[in-house]
Amino acid sequence: MNEAKQEPLRWYALCTAGALDNAAIHRTELAGVGLVVWRADDGRVNVWEDRCPHRGVRLSLGHHRGDTLQCQYHGWQFASGEGACRMVPAHPQASAPPIRVSTWPAIERHGFVWTCRTAHGETPALPEIDSFEGVTANACAPLRSTTIDADLASVQRALLAYVLPNADAAECAAFEGECETLTVESLDGAAASAIFVLQPVHAGKTRVHGIVPGDFDAAQRLALQRAHQTRLNALRDALEAMAVVATETSAESEAVFRFAEAPASARIAPIAQPLVRMDIAPRTPVQSAPQTTQPGDDEERAFTVHLARSGGSVEVPAHTSLLDALRAQGVDVPTSCEQGVCGTCLTPVLDGEPLHRDAWLDNRERAANDCMLVCVSRARTPTLTLDL
Ligand code: FES
Structure with a gap:
C-alpha cells in the first residue's frame, strides 16, 4: 500500500529583521501562500496569511496602527498576536x-x-542552526534579499560553488537542510564568511536572504554588501538565463544530496573542487505575443468577450466597464468592492490577454494572464474568452 509522503515541517526565513523597521508591512509568499509580516509597536513580530477574513482583501495593502493591522477596504483592525478582530470602524460602539x-x-x-507550517496544532521547535552560533543581529552585515526565478534545488547547487569576495584560498560550503541554510567559509579565514537562507516562494521562484557575520564599520559593511550583491546578481542572471537540466542520477548530484544529509559533525567539509557540475542548456526563447495594440491606445478601446460556459458574446464599448457590459447582458458576476481590491469578482481567462488594473493580483498572477478581476480590468487583445 502506498503511503502518502509526509513532508517534514521546516522553518523558513521570510525576511531580515530590518525589513520590518519603521512600521513596514512586508508581503511575501511561502510555497505559494501569500503572507504578510509586520512588527507591532511592542516589538512582537507577526506572520499572517495575507488575506482579510472579512472580504479577502490583501492585508499587506493595509495600514500599521501600532498594535493592530488595519485592512484598507473596510478598515477592520486585527490585533497583534492572535489576529483577532478588535474594531470595525463602521460600528465603533459595537x-x-x-x-x-x-x-x-x-x-x-x-x-x-x-516561520513554519503547523500541522495538527503541532509546530516543531526552530532547530539550533550550527552556522549561526555566536551570530547576533547586531554583529553581522545583512545582505539585500534577492529573488531568483529558479527552483530551490538549483539555487542551492549554485550557492555551493559561491565565491566569496576577497577569498584567495579554497572555500567550503555546508548546507543545513532542516532550515535551508547554507554557509560559505574561506579555509584560511582571510575572507569573511557568508550565511545564506533560502525561501521557496513558489514553484520556480526562490528568495535568497543572507548575512555576513562579524563586526564591521559602516564602510566595511557597505563594501561587503556591494561585493555580495554583484555576485548574487550574477548568480541570479545565470540561473534565470539557463534552464537547469536535472542531474539527479549523476554522481555529482548524488554527492550533493549525501552532503546535505550528512550528520552535523560532518557538514563542514573542505571543497577542493566545486561540488556540483550544472548541466545547463539555453532556455528556449519565449515567443512574445504578437503586438495587437499600440502602447497607450488599449486603455479604453472596445473589445469582445466570449463566454465559454454560456456560449454567448458581449461587446464592451470604449469607456464602459467590463462589469457593466456583462450586467447589461444579464451575466451575473459576484462582486463586493468593485474597485479591484477584494478579489470577489476573480474570473478565469481561457483565451486573450487581460489589461490588469486591479490592486489584488500579484505580479506572478498578472503575468500568468489566466484570471482577471472583471470589475476594473479590460482587454489588451481584441477578444477575451472568460470562464462564464
Ligand atoms: S475586486 Fe472586488 S469586486 Fe472586483
Missing part, C-alpha cells in the same frame, strides 16, 4: 465580531524572521 486572521508561527532570531 463589540468586534468573533473573527480572526489566519496566523503562522513567528520567531525573530539571528537577524531573520522565521
Whole structure:
C-alpha cells in the first residue's frame, strides 16, 4: 500500500529583521501562500496569511496602527498576536465580531524572521542552526534579499560553488537542510564568511536572504554588501538565463544530496573542487505575443468577450466597464468592492490577454494572464474568452 509522503515541517526565513523597521508591512509568499509580516509597536513580530477574513482583501495593502493591522477596504483592525478582530470602524460602539486572521508561527532570531507550517496544532521547535552560533543581529552585515526565478534545488547547487569576495584560498560550503541554510567559509579565514537562507516562494521562484557575520564599520559593511550583491546578481542572471537540466542520477548530484544529509559533525567539509557540475542548456526563447495594440491606445478601446460556459458574446464599448457590459447582458458576476481590491469578482481567462488594473493580483498572477478581476480590468487583445 502506498503511503502518502509526509513532508517534514521546516522553518523558513521570510525576511531580515530590518525589513520590518519603521512600521513596514512586508508581503511575501511561502510555497505559494501569500503572507504578510509586520512588527507591532511592542516589538512582537507577526506572520499572517495575507488575506482579510472579512472580504479577502490583501492585508499587506493595509495600514500599521501600532498594535493592530488595519485592512484598507473596510478598515477592520486585527490585533497583534492572535489576529483577532478588535474594531470595525463602521460600528465603533459595537463589540468586534468573533473573527480572526489566519496566523503562522513567528520567531525573530539571528537577524531573520522565521516561520513554519503547523500541522495538527503541532509546530516543531526552530532547530539550533550550527552556522549561526555566536551570530547576533547586531554583529553581522545583512545582505539585500534577492529573488531568483529558479527552483530551490538549483539555487542551492549554485550557492555551493559561491565565491566569496576577497577569498584567495579554497572555500567550503555546508548546507543545513532542516532550515535551508547554507554557509560559505574561506579555509584560511582571510575572507569573511557568508550565511545564506533560502525561501521557496513558489514553484520556480526562490528568495535568497543572507548575512555576513562579524563586526564591521559602516564602510566595511557597505563594501561587503556591494561585493555580495554583484555576485548574487550574477548568480541570479545565470540561473534565470539557463534552464537547469536535472542531474539527479549523476554522481555529482548524488554527492550533493549525501552532503546535505550528512550528520552535523560532518557538514563542514573542505571543497577542493566545486561540488556540483550544472548541466545547463539555453532556455528556449519565449515567443512574445504578437503586438495587437499600440502602447497607450488599449486603455479604453472596445473589445469582445466570449463566454465559454454560456456560449454567448458581449461587446464592451470604449469607456464602459467590463462589469457593466456583462450586467447589461444579464451575466451575473459576484462582486463586493468593485474597485479591484477584494478579489470577489476573480474570473478565469481561457483565451486573450487581460489589461490588469486591479490592486489584488500579484505580479506572478498578472503575468500568468489566466484570471482577471472583471470589475476594473479590460482587454489588451481584441477578444477575451472568460470562464462564464
Ligand atoms: S475586486 Fe472586488 S469586486 Fe472586483
